[in-house]
Amino acid sequence: MKNKKLPRREREKLRQRQEMLAAALELFSEKGYHNVSMHEIAEKAEFAIGTLYKFFKNKEELYKNLVLEQSDRFHETLTKAIKEPDDEIEKLRNYIRAKGEIFRDNVSMIRLYFAETRGASFNIMAGLDSEIREQYGGFLQNLATVFETGIKRKRFKKITDPYHLAVALDSITNAFLFLWLEAPESHPYPENPDHILDIMLKGLIDSHSGDELC
Amino acid sequence: MKNKKLPRREREKLRQRQEMLAAALELFSEKGYHNVSMHEIAEKAEFAIGTLYKFFKNKEELYKNLVLEQSDRFHETLTKAIKEPDDEIEKLRNYIRAKGEIFRDNVSMIRLYFAETRGASFNIMAGLDSEIREQYGGFLQNLATVFETGIKRKRFKKITDPYHLAVALDSITNAFLFLWLEAPESHPYPENPDHILDIMLKGLIDSHSGDELC
Amino acid sequence: MKNKKLPRREREKLRQRQEMLAAALELFSEKGYHNVSMHEIAEKAEFAIGTLYKFFKNKEELYKNLVLEQSDRFHETLTKAIKEPDDEIEKLRNYIRAKGEIFRDNVSMIRLYFAETRGASFNIMAGLDSEIREQYGGFLQNLATVFETGIKRKRFKKITDPYHLAVALDSITNAFLFLWLEAPESHPYPENPDHILDIMLKGLIDSHSGDELC
Amino acid sequence: MKNKKLPRREREKLRQRQEMLAAALELFSEKGYHNVSMHEIAEKAEFAIGTLYKFFKNKEELYKNLVLEQSDRFHETLTKAIKEPDDEIEKLRNYIRAKGEIFRDNVSMIRLYFAETRGASFNIMAGLDSEIREQYGGFLQNLATVFETGIKRKRFKKITDPYHLAVALDSITNAFLFLWLEAPESHPYPENPDHILDIMLKGLIDSHSGDELC
DNA sequence: GATGAATGAGTTTTCATTCAT
């Protein structure tokens, strides 16, 4: 009983923190860092402004924490997705599926994520950018390794640099997700990951045409 | 003489306008919309603040005009690139080349462009987004038509929806350009457009592996 | 037993109060009233903020109490110093010595004291000032009486109003103490009180010069 | 004509600046640095807050400028007072008179001045203090020189260190001025400077008493 | 027509004080 009293305080604190971050996430993703005031966040989270500052030293710190936490979750999920299956193609399918799911469930987070990885935040903060970019770069490396191993194991042809393949797959999935973000009805993210994968896996060139590339 | 005085005035005005937009472009692309003040722009353009406001109703309007003009140039170039050659593959190659060139020559513009098309600007302004997105969507349709025609003319296999192919090619080139933007040395934008094209044109799957997709 | 329990409580309370005031004194004298927060004081005193407010109604009250208590100690010491010896000159010497000692031992208190008596605190509080000034004025009267009696007893010439003489001696000792406060090494407070006293006691005018004043 | 147009702007600016400083002086001297808000100053000076910030980078800078300007005027006057007459005693008389006059005319300034020189401002700003203290120290040296020269020229007896004499005279005049500041009616600053001077010049000790000092 | 001084609403942040536990 007594040994539950301290954790309760902790848990309460964590819950409040989450509420603040949730309010901030929604506002930031909707209006952007500079168009959201600390008062607005406090109000939305239903705390006094002073309380907000008890949890986060300043606006920058709040933003930093928010983005890093979201980014962590995002990358963790994707990293797991390409670790679990043995087969390389299955890894890629898993990756596409996982990305779709996490998007579907966290639209706000995703807006934030793109704002950060796409440099559109114009380095609101020096430090943050680099941390996120590093994480992002690290994941791309992992994805590249999937292609590399696949090539070694003769599952894939060696068409080009594995890192470039990773970048390409990442960007294609992003593009599909953007389409969906803008018009969920007319551009659903494909249920079947092969829909996306085929673009890279099946050569477009009609072999009957006798064309030669490069 | 008199009929020349007005045009001269016009020309002079246009030149001033361009100088203002040029200053704004540089500043916005470097520091982001919210971190640039109207004073800063006026100073850089070497005009008085009041003069800036004679040309643009407010900061938003200035930004809008800037982005639209840049976007126009961008899309005009790309649209021309996929119009000129007859062959579909050549059209795609041309597109990749033209995009690379326009990036190389207008880094500032490009930062702005991505900020806009990627939604990262968090709809700084309601109206702007839609205009640009429309333009962007229109271009993607044109690119999709290239794939569609290619398929009809049996130059390409019908792997998937041509629009999706267009989106994919667009996103892959964007991704390469981002790599270059961040690290021009270690990630040069490929001289040979086929380097990018191959990712989509040549199927990755090693036919010897006996795999079947879908 | 029971009649000891209450006093113990009282004593405990008093001790806590002293600790709070000690922490406050150090902080106020170092950083000034406005640059010290109640949290800071509570932390330094190792009490909770709420406890601080149990002892002192508000920041002003805390400050008031602190200053008054210090001022009491200060004036008590000085008053005693001019009471004990019989001889007037010895009283003055004693005063100079006591003032030096109390300064030496309580630098923090002294900073506070000057801030208050010198009006430099800009009447942080309406009430406080007057109480202190009254006390200060009272002491100056006592000091004036020393001069007055000295004059009556023909120990001193009647040069001017005894109260003015008291003010002068007080201000000269203060000035010496300030010198010492700022540069203890190069401006030590004189060991020998006559060093200070001489300035008033020995006429500066060289009698050989034949000058006549007034 | 034309050469008057620019100066007019300058003059206008200077006038505004003076108005701001005047408002600030009155408020600061009355309520202290921390109890005056920039809004308050702006309002009293009848300018918008933004205008205040056009003239002074921040509150600190405004205060700094205010104090330094006042201090300059103060020291200039006093320095001139001890330069003009030939005779040393006349110099001292002149000093006492000038100090009284400048006090009478600038009560607010004087409060500020004491707050600064007496360290009671608790180094609101690191830099300012030192500048003022230097100026103050410099003047005391000049005053010391008057005593020194007087001693050399046999006008004064060598009772003690000339610097200490200077400090003593300065502090006595300050003390008289404080008396006057608090109760102008009952403690007028003496019309006749000798009233103050006598305290130091005429020895207090009654020579008939046969006392020996030191 | 151009200028830039003046404006003041709006932003971030601090800290004295309260009160539920």
Next chain:
DNA sequence: GATGAATGAAAACTCATTCAT
């Protein structure tokens, strides 16, 4: 009775915009 989390009023400062010259 002690605690310290929560509060929100108030402060410093910025910057888009206006308008008299």
